[in-house]
Amino acid sequence: MEQFQEERLFGATRTITQMQELIDITIEYTRDRVAFGKPLLDNQWIHYHLTEMSADVQALRSMTYDAVARYVRGEDVKLMTTQAKLLVGRLVRKIPDWCLQFWGRADFLWESRVSRMLRDSRLLAIGGGANEVQMAIICKELGILPGGRK
Ligand SMILES: Cc1cc2nc3c(=O)[nH]c(=O)nc-3n(C[C@H](O)[C@H](O)[C@H](O)COP(=O)(O)OP(=O)(O)OC[C@H]3O[C@@H](n4cnc5c(N)ncnc54)[C@H](O)[C@@H]3O)c2cc1C
Numbered sequence: 001m002e003q004f005q006e007e008r009l010f011g012a013t014r015t016i017t018q019m020q021e022l023i024d025i026t027i028e029y030t031r032d033r034v035a036f037g038k039p040l041l042d043n044q045w046i047h048y049h050l051t052e053m054s055a056d057v058q059a060l061r062s063m064t065y066d067a068v069a070r071y072v073r074g075e076d077v078k079l080m081t082t083q084a085k086l087l088v089g090r091l092v093r094k095i096p097d098w099c100l101q102f103w104g105r106a107d108f109l110w111e112s113r114v115s116r117m118l119r120d121s122r123l124l125a126i127g128g129g130a131n132e133v134q135m136a137i138i139c140k141e142l143g144i145l146p147g148g149r150k
Pocket residue numbers: 123125126127128129130131132133136
């Protein structure tokens with residue numbers, strides 16, 4: 001169980017980088033791709049969505065870095081690492097899905113980078129303990145499971 005703290009922090013950290021790269025290449029692609037006379041990126045729906053995604057990734061990054069710093073100081077970070085694992089498992093389903101939407105047919109092929117992340121990143125919500133299990137751990141840490149306090 002102790003080893004899971006590192007595994008969950010690792011899962012969050014490496015996936016933050018991947019999600020950030022996906023957002024970055026999607027910004028570049030939608031800036032270059034012209035449809036109906038203007039870059040895709042100039043559609044407010046698209047640049048607002050990219051903004052929200054980058055805010056979500058930044059929030060997760062700050063939380064994860066904070067957990068890592070506390071872990072290195074020897075603090076108990078079970079609650080934070082489990083929360084980060086739950087959030088990354090959710091975010092990594094949302095971001096590749098939206099990015100693929102904006103790439104359209106250009107990255108639809110199974111072998112393409114965005115499609116591949118959409119498929120492979122599903123692991124994050126299952127491996128190392130499924131999201132439902134993370135929620136049970138968080139509830140236990142918060143002392144809100146039925147039947148009593150921590
Ligand atoms: C690609 C991949 C790589 C993996 N690599 C490794 C590895 O290297 N080492 C290793 O040890 N394991 C590895 N695993 C296994 C992984 O840890 C397990 O898949 C994970 O713990 C879930 O267990 P399970 O698959 O037996 O699902 P089950 O326990 O059968 O659960 C199936 C689903 O039911 C739901 N669920 C489960 N429990 C609850 C609950 N209490 N409340 C509500 N819902 C629940 C969840 O949605 C869960 O996904 C890997 C899995 C995958 C998919």
